[in-house]
Amino acid sequence: MKRQHAIKPTVDSRRQWGAMLQALGVATRDWASSDGLIWLHLLKTVTAGLLALGIAMLLDLQQPRIAMTTVFVLMQPFSGMVLAKSFYRILGTAVGTVAALVLGALFVQQPELYMLGMICWVSACIAAAVRYRHFRWYGFVLAGYTAALIGIPNVTEPHGLFLAAFTRAAEVAVGIVCSSAVSALIAPQRSSIALRRALQIRYMNFTVFAADVLGRGLERGQFERRFADLVDEIVGFEATRIFAAFEDPAMRSRSQHLGRLNGEFMGACARLHALHQLLKRLRASGSRRIVEAITPYFRELSALIAPQPDAVDDASRVAARLRVFQTTLPRRVRETRRPLEAAPAESLADFDTAAELLYRFVDEWIGYSETYASLAQRKPAGRQRFASRYVSKTNGFVVAFTFVRAAVAMAVVGCFWIATDWPSGGLAVIGAALACALTSTAPNASKMTVQMAVGATLATMTGYLFTCYVYPNIDGFPLLCTTLAPVLALGAFIATRKLASGYGIGFAVFFCLLAGPDNVVTYAPDLLINNGIAVTASLLLAAIVFVVVFPAGMPWLTERIKGDLRAQVVFACEGELQGLNQRFQSSTHDLTSQLRMLLTRHSRRRRDALRWMLVTLEVGHAVIDLRNEVARAPYARALHPRWSRSLERTAADLAQLFIQPDSHGLERALVSVRSATWTAQDVLETVHTDRDKRHDLQRILSCLHFIRTALLDKDAPFNAR
Incomplete structure (x- = not known):
């Protein structure tokens, strides 16, 4: 008996420890899939930035801080995003370098004409970036920004343009290689995995939405809000598909399959909306008999597509059940229609139209479910359909006004620089170009630019502390990395916050650009403050231009x-x-x-x-x-x-x-x-x-x-x- 009493607490304690470890494992996995991903992104971003800085210093490049700045402009949570950005950044950098050299050759010792040509080039690149979105946007932006970054500091010194172009290209290349290598090699977060997870969530959410619409109906406002979320998912899916194609050969080979899936999802959404609208009109018109005749089919369909715990197997099972429903639907509809043939012709047309829309919705849902299940199970699709590519469309006036806004902002800063011979005027023009480029597709460009200006101000103040008190008191690259890491991580963390991303981008980018260390550190606080004032003033001026000159949300443009x-x-x-x-x-x-x-x-x-x-x-x-x-x-x-x-x-x-x-x-x-x-x-x-x-x-x-x-x-x- 004593032995049993001695063993029982041991068994109970083991069970308690096992439950605790299991709960700890669940909590750890939840943290790793949420906040843990943010901390991993910060670690990789800071590592890539410091690695780029070290390699640029080792190669004795002129401005290693440009390589570090490149990392903070380039880094993204998913490796596919970074690889895509890197690909287009290389193209944009090469084109921008050539543009800077060509403008310098055409307008030697003519700063006014050179500035005019640079303004036209950068504005045209930003306008093209708005027209061609996703990561093509980034290629066009870099083609303009790189030309400004290389050419503007050498407007009055054209003899140094050629050397500056290749030096700057080398610094940018170091940043590209470091960000891509760190993202792809250190705990890579595959956008293809995120894409599969997003597809699963989208299928489940749409299933619940469709079951609600068909089973119990939704009020107009609630339906419109949930349908609008589906619209955003459709557009965002295309960008994620491009990311995944850059990192996963399997996703690249199944790109057409993914495109067909998105097309079938759009079709199913449209059919569901048509059913909802027709049912709403039937109820509003008082066609009670027709509503009573067609409602059982809606409820039966709602039960057939109701979500099940296993999403992948459920898609296959739903498709099979719907095929049986679709096969028997014409005969059952004819039987339901016979007692209604004495009804008025308008009511009979309502019933026929509802039945036809129901059949088309079932057909679209079967195609969507089969394609989704085959993609999730990595098998060939059940049936092949013609799949055309996703077509994006941008209003021509939006493109033209983007060109004008960028040209006005850069022209005002450029004219002031040339007229006053301001030592930091060139950096102010670069700041205006950067603001126009990075906010070209932002929902509220002026707000984001003001946030970047505040971030640049904080970066100037922090840079002053580093220039006066930190850099003079440290020795060696390891200690330099130790002091820079917390500041860089803070900027990267704020940039991940959706409502405050402008602060983080402004702080991280302009801290690197204004106060990042070079091989030979220049202890000139007055120059740093002057440069910081120039950048902040140019960002605030750009924000004013965005509000005054053809604002993006003006009624006339939205009506167009x-x-x-x-x-x-x-x-x-x-x-x-x-x-x-x-x-x-x-x-x-x-x-x-x-x-x-x-x-x-x-x-x-x-x-x-x-x-x-x-x-x-x-x-x-x-x-x-x-x-x-x-x-x-x-x-x-x-x-x-x-x-x-x-x-x-x-x-x-x-x-x-x-x-x-x-x-x-x-x-x-x-x-x-x-x-x-x-x-x-x-x-x-x-x-x-x-x-x-x-x-x-x-x-x-x-x-x-x-x-x-x-x-x-x-x-x-x-x-x-």
């Missing part, structure tokens, strides 16, 4: 972008059908994302932009469906003399309505849709005995009816006017 968004319906009416669906969807989502970034959150203009996007997707998709169905029914042209003319008139009037939305255009479009519907009904009576042709005409009528209900929707933005 909104006009581009509405013009997507014109594209749907007139574009080539091959791959039209994905091209239409991707460019529409891209324009909407730009509007959401420019407009203030929770503002009326932002909600209006989202509603234009929703009605554009709704009508545009229906027009593309209509054109596809008409293309599958070429025999109808010979059966009715007004067939082609009525459909062409419908497309033309819809396009005109979205180009110039007004009551007259709306009335004209409704008349055209009604005329095309009558024509299709006449053809349907002609081919009624042929089952396949009858189904073709019924699908065409469903498309026309859905377009008509979308135009009559009281919540549509052109009706709100």
Whole structure:
């Protein structure tokens, strides 16, 4: 008995220790996947910066601090991001070096003309960066910024331009190599892993969203907010896919597969929105009998796609269940329709359209689930579809105004420098160019620039302390690294904060640029303060220019972008059908994302932009469906003399309505849709005995009816006017 009493506490204590260790392991994994990643990023950033500084000093380069600055401009949490940035930075640096040399050769001893050429070059590069986003943006930005960094300090000393160009290129190259090597070799954080995790989260979130919409319905505001989040995910997915392609050969080989997945996700979102809109209109119109007839299918579908614990296997199972549902759906719909045939023609058209949209949504969801499951399991896709590339679109006025803003900011600083012969004027011009470049795609460029100015001020003050009290009292590179590491880590940490990133970027970049150590340290506090004042003043001036000269959020510009968004319906009416669906969807989502970034959150203009996007997707998709169905029914042209003319008139009037939305255009479009519907009904009576042709005409009528209900929707933005 004593032995048992002696053993029992030991067993209990082991269990307690095991539970404690298990809880500690869970907590450690949670920390490692959240805050731990931030600390790892800080460690890698500081390591890469100090390594670049040491190598540049070892190679006896003129300004090793430029190599360290390059690291802080370049470093990203994921290795794929750094590799992508490095690739485009190399291209941008090479082009910028050549541009600086060419301008120097053309305008020898002519600082005014040289400055004019430099302003035009840098502004053009920044404007091109806005037009070509993602990491192409970074290549264009570096082409302009590198030219300024090399050429501006040598405006009055052209004989040193050639040597300065190659020295600066070497310093930048050291920073590129160090940041890429540290990111890829020290605990690399693969963006491909993040991409897979994001796909899983997106599939689960969309499944919950779709189940809520189909099962219980959502209020208008709640639906719009959740749908807007999906738009942001679609646009962000493309950038992440590019990152992953740079680091993972498997992801690079499956890039088309990923593109098709994003296209099918866009299609499923659009079909879900169409179902939601039609059901909302049926309830608003009081079609109780039709709602009661179609609601059981919605609820059954909601139960079929309800999320399960295992997301990967669930996608395969959901696709299999939906295939069975899709196979039996036509027969069940016909049985449900028979008792409704005595109902008015309008109500019967509502039921037919709802059934058609339900079938199309199920088809899109099956494709999306199969593609997602095959990607997650790294197997070939279940069915192959045409996959066109993601098409981004930027308004030409946005590009032109970006050029003008950058040119004005740099011209004001440059003219002041040349007129006053300010010793730190060249650095002020570089600061203005840097502000214009780094904030070119920021949602609020002036706010971020002010944050960078505050960060530059703090960097100047910290640099003064290092120049006067730290550098003179240390000896050796290890001690230098020890003193620099906390300051650099602080700047990198603040830069990871979403709402305060400008402070961190300004502090880290300008501390390295203003007070970073060189092989021969110059103890000149007055020069440091003067340079700091120049940089801060140029950043504040750039912020004022961003607010005064063609501000990004001005109503006129957002209306132009909104006009581009509405013009997507014109594209749907007139574009080539091959791959039209994905091209239409991707460019529409891209324009909407730009509007959401420019407009203030929770503002009326932002909600209006989202509603234009929703009605554009709704009508545009229906027009593309209509054109596809008409293309599958070429025999109808010979059966009715007004067939082609009525459909062409419908497309033309819809396009005109979205180009110039007004009551007259709306009335004209409704008349055209009604005329095309009558024509299709006449053809349907002609081919009624042929089952396949009858189904073709019924699908065409469903498309026309859905377009008509979308135009009559009281919540549509052109009706709100």
